[in-house]
Amino acid sequence: MDEALWIQQARAGNVEAFGRLVRAYQTAVYNLAYRMLGNRMEAEDAAQETFLRAFQHLDQYDPDRPFRTWLLSIAAHHCIDRMRRQKLTLPLDSDHRDGGEVDPEEMLIRKEAQEAVQRLLHRLPPTDRAVVILYYWYGESIREIAQTVGLTVSAVKSRLHRARWRMAQGLEIADGV
Amino acid sequence: MECETARNVMMEYLDGKPVDRGALEAHLSRCAECREAWERLARVEQLLREAPTVSAPMGFVGRTLAHLDRKRRIRRAVLGGLVLTTVAVGGGILGLGATVWGLSDLFEALGPLLRATLTLAPRLADVARTLLRSLCLTADALTAWLLLLAGCGLVAAIGANWIWWWVVRRVQAATISHP
Numbered sequence: 001m002d003e004a005l006w007i008q009q010a011r012a013g014n015v016e017a018f019g020r021l022v023r024a025y026q027t028a029v030y031n032l033a034y035r036m037l038g039n040r041m042e043a044e045d046a047a048q049e050t051f052l053r054a055f056q057h058l059d060q061y062d063p064d065r066p067f068r069t070w071l072l073s074i075a076a077h078h079c080i081d082r083m084r085r086q087k088l089t090l091p092l093d094s095d096h097r098d099g100g101e102v103d104p105e106e107m108l109i110r111k112e113a114q115e116a117v118q119r120l121l122h123r124l125p126p127t128d129r130a131v132v133i134l135y136y137w138y139g140e141s142i143r144e145i146a147q148t149v150g151l152t153v154s155a156v157k158s159r160l161h162r163a164r165w166r167m168a169q170g171l172e173i174a175d176g177v
Numbered sequence: 178m179e180c181e182t183a184r185n186v187m188m189e190y191l192d193g194k195p196v197d198r199g200a201l202e203a204h205l206s207r208c209a210e211c212r213e214a215w216e217r218l219a220r221v222e223q224l225l226r227e228a229p230t231v232s233a234p235m236g237f238v239g240r241t242l243a244h245l246d247r248k249r250r251i252r253r254a255v256l257g258g259l260v261l262t263t264v265a266v267g268g269g270i271l272g273l274g275a276t277v278w279g280l281s282d283l284f285e286a287l288g289p290l291l292r293a294t295l296t297l298a299p300r301l302a303d304v305a306r307t308l309l310r311s312l313c314l315t316a317d318a319l320t321a322w323l324l325l326l327a328g329c330g331l332v333a334a335i336g337a338n339w340i341w342w343w344v345v346r347r348v349q350a351a352t353i354s355h356p
Binding site: 026035055 | 188242
């Protein structure tokens, strides 16, 4: 994957090269948006907006930083702003399909687990939610998350711990475990 | 181990740091409250670790690029409109000013020349002089009004462009929210 070349061409206004970047990172950005917003339509809208902003601000991208981290940073900030504007009133999707052939019982278990995960995430304030998603889905270290969301390392750590406790309490209420 | 220490150790463990698991388990075997908290934390951890990455829907790349193309075209149209209007109005003002001032100067310069050539017909010269003077006065008086009018036109053009740009953005936002 000649990512550096695509970035260079996209910077010069080449939409086709930018399309390759969109293709390469669509799932990473969409998953973040979906986990943040819990709603497919909103997630697609937010993911598209992330790519548009990335295209408009490619000149601000520092090539010494991983492109994915930069992109996820735009996505996380956009989703946090969006959630604040909408005051966390988005309805959760209950029928998200991941594709693939699985038997109905397995599908039901997966669906329940998915819904439980989204309910837990929904209990968290926007920034804490972003921290949890970047930690668990993207395997970012506390230090990387601090860079991505623009917080100090200790702030990220305390938000992650607070979020875990909050979700654990939520699990007791929502899932009776 | 105290409960508070045990809870800190739980977090360190979940962070992937090395902890004294034996001491934690010894505390959990004695403290039902911490044990329950640990079970809930472990369940949350399992749910999060097992949650899949959700793929982007079919056609996402095409829709995103079409959206990008639409946005670029709108931006180009708005910018083009702004530049054209500004150039047109600015050019109009300059042209108008130059014409009015030019006419005024021409009439002023022509006055003495005509007066000299019309010495044989003083009455006609007087009439011509009066006519020229009134033309000059009219041009001078009109200058301020025409300039004021052109200024209002400029402000109106910029205002109209700004409103147009705002409407385009609103329509675009509505389109994005409800594709």
